[in-house]
Amino acid sequence: DAKTTQPPSMDCAEGRAANLPCNHSTISGNEYVYWYRQIHSQGPQYIIHGLKNNETNEMASLIITEDRKSSTLILPHATLRDTAVYYCIVRVDSAGNTPLVFGKGTRLSVIA
């Protein structure tokens, strides 16, 4: 699975959009981009995933660049409860049969 690079930390004002970048310049054509988050002292939570098209669900939007070398997770209206570590993971296995490999992630702090 391709390596990802994320900023170690970010701040966001409550109510504003949080835009979390992820670089995956060595991604291959059959690799998906997944996002999970981990609120302090809890297990990770699935947010969203995509291959090449932009995706949106009730939690967030995922924007993948045309060359697929980077992506951005967007939380449209961040709340204090969105404070967490966000992990961008690239993997071939879209069926979920292999374990997720976590990097260091981005620690997002939502500020009142």
Place this chain on the structure above:
Amino acid sequence: GAVVSQHPSRVICKSGTSVKIECRSLDFQATTMFWYRQFPKQSLMLMATSNEGSKATYEQGVEKDKFLINHASLTLSTLTVTSAHPEDSSFYICSAKWRTEAFFGQGTRLTVV
């Protein structure tokens, strides 16, 4: 989504004793579960893959005789930390696959004193 439940959420044990952590898939069957360990301010590290009805597969550097994994049913995997030492103190997390996504338990914080 699916629910994965871990028990206990917190445990304190004395050095040299063993501790069992349970991971249950509450509303689905999971032939495969994964066990992770997370030290403070670090990311999750995969320890082992637990397969129902067969032996677990351990990652390099993880002692299989110290971290015993049993996956005796389609809804339950257990991790037993044997002869625990203070350096085993950590946050242990399991996950199971439902459809195509991984769902995680709430984690177990183990403190060995």
